[in-house]
Structure formats: structure tokens, C-alpha cells
Amino acid sequence: MVESLLDRTPLNNGYTIPGIGLGTSGMMGKEAEDAVFYAITHGYRLIDTASVYDNEEDIGKGINRAINAGISRGDIFLTTKVWKTDMGFDQAIQSFDESLNRLNQQYVDLLLIHWPDKDDAVNLDTWRALESIYESGRARSIGVSNFKRADLVPLLEEVKVRPAVNQFEMYPGKSGQDTNDFCDSENIVSMAYSPIKKGNISKENRSMTLAKKHNKTPEQIALRWAVQRGTVPIPKSSHKDRIRENADIFDFFLDNEDMDFLNDLDMDKNDKKRLRDNIPGTLERKKRRKFNG
Numbered sequence: 001m002v003e004s005l006l007d008r009t010p011l012n013n014g015y016t017i018p019g020i021g022l023g024t025s026g027m028m029g030k031e032a033e034d035a036v037f038y039a040i041t042h043g044y045r046l047i048d049t050a051s052v053y054d055n056e057e058d059i060g061k062g063i064n065r066a067i068n069a070g071i072s073r074g075d076i077f078l079t080t081k082v083w084k085t086d087m088g089f090d091q092a093i094q095s096f097d098e099s100l101n102r103l104n105q106q107y108v109d110l111l112l113i114h115w116p117d118k119d120d121a122v123n124l125d126t127w128r129a130l131e132s133i134y135e136s137g138r139a140r141s142i143g144v145s146n147f148k149r150a151d152l153v154p155l156l157e158e159v160k161v162r163p164a165v166n167q168f169e170m171y172p173g174k175s176g177q178d179t180n181d182f183c184d185s186e187n188i189v190s191m192a193y194s195p196i197k198k199g200n201i202s203k204e205n206r207s208m209t210l211a212k213k214h215n216k217t218p219e220q221i222a223l224r225w226a227v228q229r230g231t232v233p234i235p236k237s238s239h240k241d242r243i244r245e246n247a248d249i250f251d252f253f254l255d256n257e258d259m260d261f262l263n264d265l266d267m268d269k270n271d272k273k274r275l276r277d278n279i280p281g282t283l284e285r286k287k288r289r290k291f292n293g
């Protein structure tokens, strides 16, 4: 498990990824540039953007400012993504060329397919483009986003380069357990987006209990949970105090009871729905899981 902002987790291709990063969706212009610069110069090493966020130019400026301030490019991990409307081999190559140009970088550390197409053949065609970008060295690692087990299985049967990462939505109450388990079994790192529920995690009394126990904020509890379960959270903030707060999660530990409590939040919700819909199974599985530890 990562123990600090600078610690890294191995990827399946020999590269490594920092244990937590800065999300940038919704930031633009100077705000985005400043947030990225502030985060990197205060210890963050992973920055997540996407062509669809319309901020790659600003993100690139923030990164280049940090490099000018003495941070090595090799220590920074930059992710971008190919959007839904750029699926297919030629479009994906063109989209990436444009991203790299806007970012004003020689390479990115991770390039993702942003969303799966419902047609597996389209996903594979797009993946072939990512493989060719990977072979050229312009993306050091490649991966997917929002892929469930059913999207990954057909892709994995055909790939020449295996996805290193799957980025999908996870926070306490939405654990993405099935996708997470599958990614673990395939040696694919799970990256958690919206890890503080788009800023709404503190509205829930249930994470407040653990926050009080550890003298931390509910956001920090959610992010610590993400890190302890081996996922890579990328909380977004353009506020300096929150950028610092979200990274201040390496001085406390969630014990098994705390982790069980957070892991079970969405099981409880599913249980209720299944009971209401009279679908058997979940409670038995839950009991088995508890028995197995």
C-alpha cells in the first residue's frame, strides 16, 4: 500500500503510478493552470485530464510551470483520454495527436479510452490505436475507463498490449466491487473517479462517524478508504486548502472494522433493493464474505 503522496504502485508493464492524484474536470483557464501548479509543487504527482474537459492547454501550462520550478517531468504522471466521439482507429490517433499538442508535452504517462462503445469491435479498433501510440512511446501506459467486466472480457481476448488501468466511479457507498475484483484478478490497477462523490460525501452522516473517530474530514476518510483498498483516487479541487486536505491522508489508518463498515455501505443499499424486489442471494453472499474475512 502507498504510504505517501510520492509513493507509487506498480503497473503491469513495468511503469508505476502515484497512489493519489488531482482530478481536473470542470476546471479551466488560469484556475486549472494554478491548481495543477499548486498541486504538483505541494507533492501531488498524478494529474488527470481528458480531451473532453477542454482544459488540456491549461493543464499543460501548469505542468510546464512546475517543471520550470524544478520538478522533473519524469516524476509527473499525466493522464488523458480519448472521448466517445473519437472512437475508431483513425479518429483515436487524431484525437491523441491533438491532445498531446494542446498539452504541449512529448508524451503522456497514461492514455485511456474514456467510455466503452456498446460494440466490442469499435472498442478493439480504438484499442489498436492506443497500442500503436504505446508502441511509439508517446503514451507510456494505456488503459480504459468506465469498462465493466462485460466490456473488458472481449477486449482482453484480443489485445496485444494489456490495459494497465481501468478508471471508474468509486466512493464509499459505490464500491464498484465486481469491476474492482475483476481488475485485481487481471492485474489492472483500478483508478477511482468521483472518489468524494462529487463533493457530496460529507452530506452523509454515516461517513461523519468515522471522521469524528479519526479526527479527519469525511473526504479524507473516503480517500483513505480508496487508497487502503488498493485503488488510486483522483479527487478534484481548485481550492488550495482542499488540495492540501485531500492529500493529508497518510497519518492515520482505517482498521478492519472501519473498512468493513465502508465496504458494506453499498451492499446495504443493494440488500434493501433486493429484499424489496424479492431477489434472493445478496444476504447469503454477504454472510459468506464476512465468514471468509
Ligand SMILES: NC(=O)c1ccc[n+]([C@@H]2O[C@H](COP(=O)([O-])OP(=O)(O)OC[C@H]3O[C@@H](n4cnc5c(N)ncnc54)[C@H](OP(=O)(O)O)[C@@H]3O)[C@@H](O)[C@H]2O)c1
Pocket: 022, 023, 024, 025, 026, 048, 049, 114, 145, 146, 167, 168, 192, 193, 194, 195, 196, 197, 198, 199, 200, 219, 234, 235, 236, 237, 238, 239, 242, 243, 245, 246
Ligand atoms: N473517467 C471518467 O469518466 C470520469 C468521470 C468523472 C470524473 N473523472 C475524473 O475524476 C476526477 C474527480 O471526480 P469528480 O470531479 O467527478 O468528483 P470528486 O473529486 O469526487 O469531487 C469534486 C468536487 O468536490 C469538491 N471538493 C474537493 N475537495 C473537497 C473537500 N476536501 N471538501 C469538500 N468539497 C471538496 C470540489 O469542489 P472545489 O473544486 O470547489 O474544491 C468538487 O466540486 C475528475 O475531476 C476527473 O478528472 C473521470
